[in-house]
Amino acid sequence: MSGADWNRPLWNNVLERRRRGAMPHALLLSGPAGLGKRAFAAGLAALLLCENGGDGACGRCRGCLLVAAGSHPDRVEVNLELREDGKTLRTEVTVDQIRRLSQRLSMTAQFGGHQVALIDPADLMNTSAANALLKTLEEPGAGTVMLLVSDQTSRLPATIRSRCQRLDFVLPNAADAMAWLKAQGVDGAAQALDAAAGNPGLALELARGGGLALRTEVATDLGQLWTRKAVPAEVANRWAKGDGERRTWFAAQLAQAEAAAQARGARGPLALTAISDFNKLAQWFREAGRVREQLRTPVRSELLLLELLLAWRALAPAARRA
Ligand SMILES: [Zn+2]
Structure with a gap:
């Protein structure tokens, strides 16, 4: 084999x-x-x-x-x-x-x-x-x-x-994935696997392609948009200039991990204030998936990303809006 x-x-x-x-x-x-x-x-x-x-x-x-x-x-x-x-x-x-x-x-x-x-x-x-x-x-x-x-x-x-x-083809269990990543010489295998939502090939790519740093940047952007400390147009512009599709994938994956953590009463990777409407968040995941698809073709990516980020910001609880 x-x-x-x-x-x-x-x-x-x-x-x-x-x-x-x-x-x-x-x-x-x-x-x-x-x-x-x-x-x-x-x-x-x-x-x-x-x-x-x-x-x-x-x-x-x-x-x-x-x-x-x-x-x-x-x-x-x-x-x-x-x-x-x-x-x-x-x-x-x-x-x-x-x-x-x-x-x-x-x-x-x-x-x-x-x-x-x-x-x-x-x-x-x-x-x-x-x-x-x-x-x-x-x-x-x-x-x-x-x-x-x-x-x-x-x-x-x-x-x-x-x-x-x-x-x-399905995701391997975490132990098999970790063993494989270590055999590929990946440092910080656990962090990479977590960022890749358990997908070992993706984890390898992240660890080697500077993906972890990019994911951290996306997490910061989402957090700042949530608390209205970042300007959506500025973030959309930056995302459209490079790695838009990857950034959108990270954004959807981080939001999902955040929702899962909050549902368990734990602190998620974005450390957001409580998500009030999980249905709307689910809608946002689907929208992020659609945007990723569209980013593969020549489109006005900045506009698409801006709409997605505005929708993200609208999910934040009204009381936190300054
Ligand atoms: Zn032969």
């Missing part, structure tokens, strides 16, 4: 299906980013193309060597392509990419075994791409295995989802 230990049950599940000769033609690897879906998909593709096989790919046979070199003729991967400018990535998987994939899968495997296709991120296929893939999913060639990787499965059309066997 390759990838994190906490995915072992899923790995065993796939091995078991394979042993029974019931390997699905399409698997949907679903779950939040940071749980090892990509390593799992790569490991499974390698295993399917390995000429020896077992619990994992052998790493020595012709199939494994070609996979390692990125030139196995029966392995095809579809990712976001570069735009014509050759510098920036497209925001969608296009229909042309899926047509090329389908054409390739319609030919027989060159090595006589499986043909493996990885589509990642599958949820960024545009509508025509998804429609084009449906045909291939409905009539897969013998030995074809398609691995669709998705951090946001709800964005995939139901028609695609229903034609795949789904593997749900």
